[in-house]
Structures are given as structure tokens and as C-alpha cells.
Amino acid sequence: MNKTEAHITISDLTMAYGDFVVMRNLNFTINREDIFIIMGGSGCGKSTLMRHMIGLKTPAKGKVLYGDVSFWDADSEEKERLMRRFGILYQSGALWSSMTLAENVALPLRQYTNMNEQEIGAQVSLKLSLVGLSGFEGFYPSEISGGMQKRAGLARAMALDPEVLFFDEPSAGLDPVSAKRLDDLILQLRDSLGATVVVVTHELASIFAIGNNSVFLDPETRTMLAVGDPNLLLKENHDPKIQNFLRRGAAEKP
Amino acid sequence: MSEATINLKRLPGEILAIHLAGKWQLGKDVPSAGIVQAELTAHPSAKGIVFNTDGLSFWDSSILTFLVDVMKLSVTEGIKIERDGLPTGVRHLIDLATAVPKTEDAQKSVVHESVLSRVGSDAIQLVKSTGELVSFVGETSVALVRMIKGKARFLTSDLWLLIQEAGVQAVPIVSLISFLVGLILAFVGILQLELFGAQIYVADLVSIAMVREMGAIMTGIIMAGRTGAAYAAQLGTMQVNEEIDALETLAIPAMEFLVLPRMLALTLMMPPLVLYADLMGILGGSVVAGMYGIHLTVYLNRVITALNLYHLSIGLFMGFVFGVLVSLSGCLRGMQCGRSASEVGNAATSAVVTSIVAIIIATAVITVICNIFGI
Numbered sequence: 082m083n084k085t086e087a088h089i090t091i092s093d094l095t096m097a098y099g100d101f102v103v104m105r106n107l108n109f110t111i112n113r114e115d116i117f118i119i120m121g122g123s124g125c126g127k128s129t130l131m132r133h134m135i136g137l138k139t140p141a142k143g144k145v146l147y148g149d150v151s152f153w154d155a156d157s158e159e160k161e162r163l164m165r166r167f168g169i170l171y172q173s174g175a176l177w178s179s180m181t182l183a184e185n186v187a188l189p190l191r192q193y194t195n196m197n198e199q200e201i202g203a204q205v206s207l208k209l210s211l212v213g214l215s216g217f218e219g220f221y222p223s224e225i226s227g228g229m230q231k232r233a234g235l236a237r238a239m240a241l242d243p244e245v246l247f248f249d250e251p252s253a254g255l256d257p258v259s260a261k262r263l264d265d266l267i268l269q270l271r272d273s274l275g276a277t278v279v280v281v282t283h284e285l286a287s288i289f290a291i292g293n294n295s296v297f298l299d300p301e302t303r304t305m306l307a308v309g310d311p312n313l314l315l316k317e318n319h320d321p322k323i324q325n326f327l328r329r330g331a332a333e334k335p
Numbered sequence: 336m337s338e339a340t341i342n343l344k345r346l347p348g349e350i351l352a353i354h355l356a357g358k359w360q361l362g363k364d365v366p367s368a369g370i371v372q373a374e375l376t377a378h379p380s381a382k383g384i385v386f387n388t389d390g391l392s393f394w395d396s397s398i399l400t401f402l403v404d405v406m407k408l409s410v411t412e413g414i415k416i417e418r419d420g421l422p423t424g425v426r427h428l429i430d431l432a433t434a435v436p437k438t439e440d441a442q443k444s445v446v447h448e449s450v451l452s453r454v455g456s457d458a459i460q461l462v463k464s465t466g467e468l469v470s471f472v473g474e475t476s477v478a479l480v481r482m483i484k485g486k487a488r489f490l491t492s493d494l495w496l497l498i499q500e501a502g503v504q505a506v507p508i509v510s511l512i513s514f515l516v517g518l519i520l521a522f523v524g525i526l527q528l529e530l531f532g533a534q535i536y537v538a539d540l541v542s543i544a545m546v547r548e549m550g551a552i553m554t555g556i557i558m559a560g561r562t563g564a565a566y567a568a569q570l571g572t573m574q575v576n577e578e579i580d581a582l583e584t585l586a587i588p589a590m591e592f593l594v595l596p597r598m599l600a601l602t603l604m605m606p607p608l609v610l611y612a613d614l615m616g617i618l619g620g621s622v623v624a625g626m627y628g629i630h631l632t633v634y635l636n637r638v639i640t641a642l643n644l645y646h647l648s649i650g651l652f653m654g655f656v657f658g659v660l661v662s663l664s665g666c667l668r669g670m671q672c673g674r675s676a677s678e679v680g681n682a683a684t685s686a687v688v689t690s691i692v693a694i695i696i697a698t699a700v701i702t703v704i705c706n707i708f709g710i
Contacts, residue, residue, distance in 0.1 A: 135584050161586040169584050175577035179493070189585050192488065237581075 087148075088113045088277045089134065089245070094143035096129050102303060103129050107143070109296050109308045116271055116278040116291045118311060121298035122326065127281045128172070128249055130298070134279065135247055136164055147245075165193050168243030168276075172250045174230035176222040182209065182233050183218035189240040208236040212266065228259045235263075239270070246270065248280045252287055260284065264291050285329065289315070297323050337392070341366040343374050349382040351375070351414075353405070356390030359398040368404030375412055384409060386420035399428055406433075471667050475598060478590045482599075487591040497600035501562050505608060508561065509554055513545070513612035516553050517619025520544055525627055534627050538637035541620030546646045548653070550613040552698055555657030558601065558608070559690035563665035566597050567686035570669025571679035579670075589670065598662040605658030606651045613650060645710050653701055657694050664689035 089111040096103045103126040111117045119127045132138040134145055136152060145152045147163050155163065176185050186205045190196055196204070209215050212232040222230055231251070238246060248267065252260035264287050271278050282288060288295065292311045299306045299322055307318050315327045325331075342354035351374065359365050375381055384405070391398075402425065409416045418426055448456075481487040524540040570593060573579050579589045617638055624634045668686040672678050 132580075137580055137583060164584055164586050167584060169581065171577040171581060173576055175581040177578050177581070178573070178576070188587075192585055192587055 086113045090146040092144040095141045097141035104303055106304045113277055115294045118288050118292035118295035119281045120295055125298045125300035131281050135167055135169055166244040168238035169247045170234045170238045174234035178222050181219050181221055186237045186240050208239055212236045228255050246276050246278045252284045267291055339365040349380050351381045351384050354387045358393040361395055361397045365397045368401055371405050372408055383415045385417045474590045478595045488587050489592045489596050494596040497596050501600045502604040508557055509608055509612050510615050512553050513615040514619040516549055517541055517545055517616030521620035521623035537624055538634045539641040542617050542638040542641050545616035546613045546650045550616055551609045551650050551653035554608050554612045555694045559661045559687050562601055563661040563686050563690045564683045566665030567669040567682040568679055571672030571682040574672045575674050594666045597666055601662035602658035605654040609654030656697055660693040661690040
């Protein structure tokens with residue numbers, strides 16, 4: 082990773098639900114091909130931050146920049162062009178329950194490309210086989226296990242070969258082995274597709290295994306406490322809250 | 336010995352020894368801390384409490400609540416407690432329970448609002464929900480215009496499936512209900528008409544009532560409970576499941592992809608269902624007429640003379656309006672649904688209530704308008 086071109090820049094972002102401010106003064110940069118971790122305790126606004134980055138929630142103040150383009154100031158066509166380059170894996174998979182896996186993966190392709198049915202079918206099979214689900218094209222989401230739903234969600238997120246992949250709690254609800262396999266898959270995808278990856282998680286094993294950049298959100302001060310490689314944060318940052326988080330509370334005792 | 340017992344003894348040096356014995360089990364009759372309190376009130380000179388649990392054969396949380404009460408008592412009375420006599424497990428659990436002091440402000444406080452402020456906040460809520468309704472109608476219209484221009488994004492296969500669900504699959508229940516409504520109308524009517532020897536006019540009564548009002552109203556109410564509630568529950572579950580987010584982030588508007596086909600399906604299917612319900616109602620009436628000796632041909636002849644195109648078109652128009660109202664309330668409540676399972680239930684309930692109220696109000700408005708124009 083020699084490239085350090087800034088891909089996503091969060092500038093002076095304030096997130097709020099009505100009058101209730103969740104986080105303020107967020108400033109950080111995600112470089113191309115980073116695996117960027119958004120971490121912090123439960124309920125601190127990690128997923129909310131992601132929702133601001135993918136266009137589901139308007140910031141109370143501040144900007145989300147993709148390259149030089151400010152997402153929330155762009156017109157709807159520009160927004161659509163940016164969103165087309167996103168691949169998002171939601172916490173619960175969020176597969177459309179009335180459609181089969183193949184139809185789920187095919188919908189983004191139908192929406193954004195002029196491919197014919199045969200090409201779409203080939204793409205769908207390829208994407209499903211990448212996540213180890215080939216042969217499950219005709220299944221409905223309710224007919225497969227939670228881990229498989231997550232992988233199918235990933236296949237859908239990858240349908241359009243996105244530039245940015247967002248993961249909301251990818252390993253939540255997965256057993257350790259499946260979680261590890263998902264981590265490996267994320268690494269491989271980054272390396273082979275050259276995508277920038279943004280992961281919301283509080284799973285320490287994943288954080289250290291895949292992250293090369295991160296932001297730590299603190300619900301008490303309602304802002305971020307640190308930015309940087311989680312492995313370096315563990316060694317060099319002396320903020321007790323961060324140490325406590327990264328060491329599973331082991332730093333709590335004096 | 337299996338029963339839980341407590342024995343209080345006085346030891347030298349103003350020490351109260353509490354002997355706990357037997358089987359302390361939840362749900363069984365166990366002594367309360369009141370006994371200790373009574374003892375302390377009777378002999379206020381006690382300086383310390385010790386425990387003896389040699390005879391204790393079994394214990395669970397029941398002994399813990401007892402001991403916690405005793406400890407609270409000792410704090411208020413200023414008595415020192417020696418816990419050495421307790422089983423190790425009990426001591427650890429009491430440590431755990433007393434480790435974190437009670438969080439006073441975590442208790443949900445019940446705020447009593449004055450009547451005035453409640454009326455005020457309800458009024459604000461009403462204005463807000465009206466605004467939401469108006470913007471929802473607006474968004475639906477925009478989606479409809481886009482569909483007419485051929486730009487709307489939805490799956491045609493979805494639309495056909497929804498049409499099937501809202502149309503053919505509703506036929507059995509619509510048959511049953513409208514047949515019975517026709518039957519009931521005829522029964523009620525013929526009993527009165529018989530008094531004047533005008534039984535034959537039951538055909539007029541049933542056919543006009545069914546075709547003009549009852550066919551549409553009954554079908555509307557059936558569809559509100561059947562399809563409107565289903566729409567609210569489907570969209571609500573999709574909201575909970577982040578499926579709607581997943582659509583939005585693909586720049587596929589949920590209004591076009593989910594709401595539009597549902598509204599189209601129900602609105603298109605309502606008039607044919609109403610027509611069918613009218614026929615079933617008239618058929619129901621004919622059964623009663625037959626029982627009172629009116630021949631089927633005579634009955635049908637009377638029906639044909641009684642009905643005209645105005646009656647039919649008003650009924651079908653009402654069916655169309657109810658289709659819009661029911662699917663609108665179903666989709667609106669579904670899209671407004673929050674992110675929990677109980678919210679989905681609320682959305683379905685509220686969709687049915689909204690639909691039925693809307694149907695009745697619309698009926699009243701249409702009937703009054705028809706009256707004014709003398710149709």
C-alpha cells in the first residue's frame with residue numbers, strides 16, 4: 082500500500098438526532114485501499130457515522146467528501162453516481178426477503194447496467210461463488226442460515242465491483258471460524274479489487290487482524306479520541322479509554 | 336428437616352446470633368427479615384450480628400434477599416455484621432450485589448403532564464402527521480408520474496404477484512362476506528316489506544344497497560384487514576431488516592420499488608372485486624327472496640329494472656377510492672414503522688384503523704355529494 086491518496090474525508094462532521102447530538106467535531110481521512118475501522122463502545126454512534134457516509138442520514142453540520150466531491154452538497158445525479166460505487170453489507174444482511182439470492186444480487190446489476198439476462202446470470206453466479214454460495218441461487222433468504230445470509234449480502238454488495246465497501250458489524254452473530262473467514266475475505270477483496278473498506282465493528286480480533294487505520298469514538302465526550310492504525314494505537318496511545326477498549330478492560334485496574 | 340428455620344440467640348457482649356437452618360428455597364415459605372427487626376426493636380442494645388449456618392441443607396436466592404434485608408437493617412441501626420458464618424458462595428453473591436451502588440437517576444421517572452400540555456403536544460403531533468401524510472401523497476404522485484413516463488424502477492414480476500395477491504386470492508373471502516351481507520339485507524328488508532305486501536321490492540332494496548354502497552364498503556373493509564395490514568407489516572419488517580436502507584443506498588427509491596406496485600395492484604383490483612361482491616350480494620338476496628316465494632326470474636327482472644348505470648358507476652368509483660385509501664394507509668404506516676418488532680404490530684394495527692376510518696369518511700363524503708347533485 083504505497084498509495085496514500087485520500088479517498089474519503091470527513092470534515093468537521095456533527096451528527097444529531099433532532100436536538101440530541103450523537104457526535105461532533107469528527108475529522109479524519111480514509112485513504113484509498115485502507116481498511117478503515119470505526120470502533121467504539123456499543124451505542125456510541127458507529128453505525129450512525131456509517132449511515133452518514135452512505136447517504137442514509139444527513140449531517141447536522143460538516144461534510145463527507147469523496148475525493149473532492151462533497152456528498153451532501155452534490156445534486157441527485159452526482160449522488161447517484163457516487164452511491165453506485167458503494168457496496169454495503171448491513172448488520173442483518175438486509176437481503177430482500179421476497180427475492181431469491183440470485184435476484185438479490187442481480188438487482189443492482191439490472192439497476193445500473195445494460196447487461197442482458199445471460200450476462201447478469203453469469204455475474205450473479207460468479208459473485209455467489211466468490212462468497213462460497215454457488216448453487217444457492219434459487220434459495221430465499223429465509224431458507225439459509227444467518228452466516229450464509231451475511232455472505233449473500235456481501236455478494237450483493239460486491240455486485241457492481243464497488244470502490245468502497247462498507248461493513249456494518251460484519252462478524253456480529255457469526256461463530257469465530259466464520260468471522261475469521263469473513264475477515265480473510267475482506268482482506269482478499271481489498272487486495273484483488275483494490276477497494277477501500279470501511280468496517281464498523283467492536284470485535285477486537287478483527288480490528289487488529291484487518292485494520293490499518295481507524296477512528297475511536299467516545300460516547301462520553303461525544304467526539305473521536307484518536308485516529309490511526311489500531312496496532313499502533315495499542316502500543317503508542319496512552320489514553321486510558323482507548324487502552325481499556327483495545328485491551329478488553331485490562332487497563333482498567335491501576 | 337426440610338423447612339427453612341431461623342433461630343435468634345443472644346450471645347455475651349450484646350451479640351445477636353442468627354441460626355439459619357433447613358432448606359431455603361424460592362417459592363417455599365421462608366422467614367423474613369421482619370423477625371430480626373422485631374428482635375432488634377425488642378432489644379435495642381445489640382452491637383453486632385453473627386451468623387451460624389451449620390444446619391443449612393440447601394439455599395438459593397431466597398436466603399440472599401433475606402440477608403440483604405438484614406444488612407440494610409444493620410446499616411440503619413448501626414450494628415456491625417460479621418459474615419464469617421455464612422457459606423462462601425453466599426458471601427460472594429452478596430459482595431456482587433452490593434458492589435455497585437444503586438443508580439438513583441436510572442429509575443424511569445413518570446412525568447405527569449398537565450392536561451393543557453398534553454392537548455398541546457397532541458395538536459403538534461396531529462399537524463406533524465398531517466404533514467407526513469401530505470408529503471407521502473406527494474411522493475406517491477411523483478412516483479406515479481415517473482411510472483407514466485416509463486422511468487419508475489420496479490419489477491414487473493412483483494406487480495403481477497401483488498395483483499394476484501390483492502385480486503384472485505381475495506375472491507373467496509369477498510364471496511362469503513358479500514353473499515352473507517346480501518342475505519342479511521334481504522332478511523331485514525323482506526320482514527318489513529311483507530307488512531305492506533310488497534315483498535317483491537326486496538330486489539330493489541338489495542340490489543341498490545349492494546351496488547351503490549355495501550359492495551364497495553364491505554370489500555374495502557375486507558381489503559383493509561387483509562391486504563392493507565399485510566402491506567404495513569411487509570414494509571415495516573423491511574424497515575426493521577434494513578431492506579429499505581439497502582434499496583435507498585442503491586439509489587432505488589422505496590416509493591417506486593415498493594409502494595407504487597402495491598398501490599397500483601390494490602387500486603386496480605378493487606373495482607373488479609367490488610363488481611363481483613355486488614353480484615354475490617344480489618345472489619344472497621335471491622336466496623331469501625326464494626324462501627319467501629319470489630321466483631328467481633321475477634327477482635332478477637326486478638333487479639334489472641331497479642339498477643341503472645349511475646348506481647353501478649358510483650359503486651365502482653367508491654371501490655377505486657377505497658383501493659387508493661387502503662393501500663395508501665397500509666404503505667404509509669409501513670414506511671413510518673420504527674425499528675423494532677412491536678412497531679411492526681403497531682403499524683399493521685394502525686393501518687387497519689386508518690383505512691376503516693378513511694373508508695367510512697369517504698363514503699359519507701361521496702354520499703353527500705351524490706345527494707347534492709341528485710344522482
